Amino acid sequence: MAKNKFHDGPGPSQRQLRVGELIRRTLSEVLARGDIHDPDLNRLSITVGEVRTSPDLKIATAYVLPLGGQGQEDVVGLLARNKSELRRMVGKKCGLKYAPDLRFQLDETYDRLDETRRMFDQDAVRRDLDS
Template identity: 65%
Template sequence: MANKRFSSGTGPSQRQLRVGELIRRTLSDVLNRAEIHDPGLNRMSITVGEVSCSPDLKVATVYVMPLMGSVKVEEAIEALARNKAELRHRVASELTLKYAPDLRFRPDETFDRLDETRRLFSDPKVRQDIASPEGDDEDDGDA
């Protein structure tokens, strides 16, 4: 019998979601308390929006965004990447995982997608499709 190592589902497993959320909270706490020995990183106010883990939990992609445009996203990602080893050590010490995941930092584009979704919903053609008249499918009850 073949042993399936990874689920064939399209989305992440419950374990991936749970570990991703634990990593997100840990990184948020570490960045909030300014525990990293880098004054440049400690001056930045960075939001950790989401963490997605690979199926084997060895790679964690961290989606970050500086708050209120205080610094450019590229600068924040560069500072986080520069301190990746220390951040990885903090995550490993907080969580009981077999392997400390490799952290990869990416810009969080959730807000950009949200703006695009709002723009689509405000389009008159889309509003027309959404606002269907009530009672089209109902019988008059004259039977």
């Protein structure tokens, strides 16, 4: 079996993907509705781009970005500060036997997309693609 050159091991299981997406949708809904008892967090519009879970589903890492990219430094800290309340809500709304420990990281996917677009707009790259 050929190894995927982008990952060190096998990719996530269907169960990990399914639970990650369920947590992503639940976090997005909770954050959009402002269900958290923290006014600093509720004033932000936060996009949850992806949630990756560990193979045992005990850790869920949410990749987040504030709408418009403003306050990136604050958003991870605010989410971490409210992690226990978010974890409780995720566990209740998702119906999971055990609510995973939530971790938060900035989602840099959009930055990479912008950089890729800039690269494809360069004249030298366009010439190579047209050849």
